[in-house]
């Protein structure tokens with residue numbers, strides 16, 4: 240097994256969710272959840288102290304190098320949204336940092352699957368250029384209930400119906416995560432698509448990637464009211480995503496939500 244980001248070896252255990260998030264967890268043992276999609280799918284809930292969701296596919300030099308730096312430089316952007324709701328807006332620079340961090344974290348979540356969906360070259364470009372794969376969408380939302388502190392899952396999306404060149408796998412990957420008050424939804428389509436979501440989500444989620452041109456008013460006025468509601472909300476949001484090929488979008492004058 241070589242490192243998914245640089246090809247180096249040996250690989251060590253890397254946390255899917257960084258250890259600095261533990262400071263927001265209640266003290267003592269708590270339930271953590273892991274889920275996996277596809278062949279060999281499982282969902283387990285077990286007790287642990289802190290977040291111990293790990294994957295053994297990253298080398299020490301990536302782990303202690305660029306990934307550690309990315310955590311350090313993302314913390315200031317993320318923390319206010321994790322611990323508070325009395326914000327006015329999220330500045331542009333902060334939006335880009337959050338989108339980058341969320342993309343890296345979703346990549347790690349993808350690596351816990353038996354067959355990760357993201358192609359290896361996208362992971363390499365994340366390491367070399369901190370590049371967010373083309374087509375990636377990141378939306379932000381918020382939840383008034385701070386607990387559970389961290390929850391996330393990954394969903395494989397079947398893009399059948401969106402016509403794609405034969406060489407491309409018609410799948411996508413959706414990874415919603417709730418960290419304290421902050422809700423993040425990351426979506427990777429494997430093909431070029433125009434995405435619209437149902438109108439009812441306009442007041443609940445705001446897209447921060449692809450890059451916006453202005454600060455984002457925050458938090459959004461309509462929110463899932465609890466951790467449990469977040470899970471259902473994330474599913475409903477995913478189901479509402481309507482995908483068009485660029486040709487279909489042009490033909491029908493459809494613009495991305």
Ligand SMILES: [Zn+2]
Nearest residue numbers: 242245298301
């Ligand atoms: Zn590496």
